[in-house]
Amino acid sequence: MSRRERLYHLHDILRQRRTPIDRQRLMDELGCSQATLYRLINELRDNLGAPIEQDPDGRGYFYDRSLAGNFELPGFWISPEELQALLTARHVLGNVQPGLLEDELDGVQQRINQLLGRQGLDLAAQPERIQIRHDAGRPVPGKLFENALKALFQRRRVTITYHGRRRDDVSEREISPQRLINYRDRWYLAAWCHRADDFRSFALERIRALALTEQEASNLPQEEINSHFDEAFGIFSGPASHQARLLFSPEAARWAADEAWHPSQSSRWREDGSWELTLPYGHQRELLMDVLSYGAEVEVLAPVSLRKAVIEALDQTRARYD
Numbered sequence: 643m644s645r646r647e648r649l650y651h652l653h654d655i656l657r658q659r660r661t662p663i664d665r666q667r668l669m670d671e672l673g674c675s676q677a678t679l680y681r682l683i684n685e686l687r688d689n690l691g692a693p694i695e696q697d698p699d700g701r702g703y704f705y706d707r708s709l710a711g712n713f714e715l716p717g718f719w720i721s722p723e724e725l726q727a728l729l730t731a732r733h734v735l736g737n738v739q740p741g742l743l744e745d746e747l748d749g750v751q752q753r754i755n756q757l758l759g760r761q762g763l764d765l766a767a768q769p770e771r772i773q774i775r776h777d778a779g780r781p782v783p784g785k786l787f788e789n790a791l792k793a794l795f796q797r798r799r800v801t802i803t804y805h806g807r808r809r810d811d812v813s814e815r816e817i818s819p820q821r822l823i824n825y826r827d828r829w830y831l832a833a834w835c836h837r838a839d840d841f842r843s844f845a846l847e848r849i850r851a852l853a854l855t856e857q858e859a860s861n862l863p864q865e866e867i868n869s870h871f872d873e874a875f876g877i878f879s880g881p882a883s884h885q886a887r888l889l890f891s892p893e894a895a896r897w898a899a900d901e902a903w904h905p906s907q908s909s910r911w912r913e914d915g916s917w918e919l920t921l922p923y924g925h926q927r928e929l930l931m932d933v934l935s936y937g938a939e940v941e942v943l944a945p946v947s948l949r950k951a952v953i954e955a956l957d958q959t960r961a962r963y964d
Contacts, residue, residue, distance in 0.1 A: 645682070648672050652682055653692065653715050662702030690715060728754050732765065733774040780847040782829055789852050790831055794819040797859045799836075803851040804844055808927075812850065817842070818859035820867050825877045832871055834860050841870045843877050873922060875904050880924030882906075887943040890917045894939035918943070926951055 693709035817833035829846040874882035892915030907921040
């Protein structure tokens with residue numbers, strides 16, 4: 643049963659009841675966990691305006707009968723997240739160069755237009771009203787992207803010629819693709835590098851050549867992949883071996899606090915309006931660049947190694963201007 647089907651079913655159950663129904667009964671009726679039930683109730687009540695109430699002991703749910711008669715679920719609705727996804731998909735499809743799938747992609751775009759039209763958004767008539775910019779993105783050759791996908795899903799090793807920006811060198815590598823990541827509007831191939839005998843992230847636009855081999859790719863445990871790429875900050879994450887503590891000025895905090903830095907971040911507001919952020923990281927390179935982008939509006943409180951790296955970068959910048 644899909645989320646939308648469960649929402650309709652939950653609405654029907656509560657609408658037909660004259661007395662509260664307890665959590666366990668609802669979970670059995672909907673075939674879901676307690677956490678899923680809470681999400682459904684919150685969405686039905688907070689997003690769709692259903693008159694859901696709880697009995698005094700908090701264990702049962704019911705509709706307020708004085709309001710229930712005026713409430714009906716819409717025949718079709720789109721969440722804000724789904725609306726953003728549709729708008730983005732429509733933009734991407736509109737910029738695809740004609741190819742073998744031109745007719746099929748046109749059909750998909752027309753279906754998206756119909757879905758948006760049901761929300762009163764006639765983008766086909768006024769496409770200029772929505773603009774999605776990818777200024778920071780870097781184009782990836784279509785054939786290279788296609789071969790990377792083939793290797794990923796056919797579980798085949800590939801040989802690549804890679805130009806690394808940091809050392810400005812070109813290397814030949816054999817890798818086992820594990821995951822394709824879109825990060826900050828750029829594509830990265832997360833893979834096991836057989837030369838380094840470790841995980842590596844390769845920016846797709848820096849791959850000069852990619853060839854599929856007949857050898858089967860190494861399949862690493864999902865927990866190991868998640869541990870390397872998800873635990874720490876940034877695309878070159880690695881194990882989360884450090885905790886950074888950053889203090890943003892009251893002015894910068896109004897921007898920094900609205901950003902999702904990392905799923906495991908923690909933060910607190912200070913009395914003067916400044917904002918303290920703590921997040922895990924492995925390699926400091928990317929975090930250092932983000933810290934420096936805030937200039938004098940942020941201070942690294944810990945660890946000492948990151949604080950020293952910021953000071954050194956600032957000294958080098960000042961020396962350039964001196």
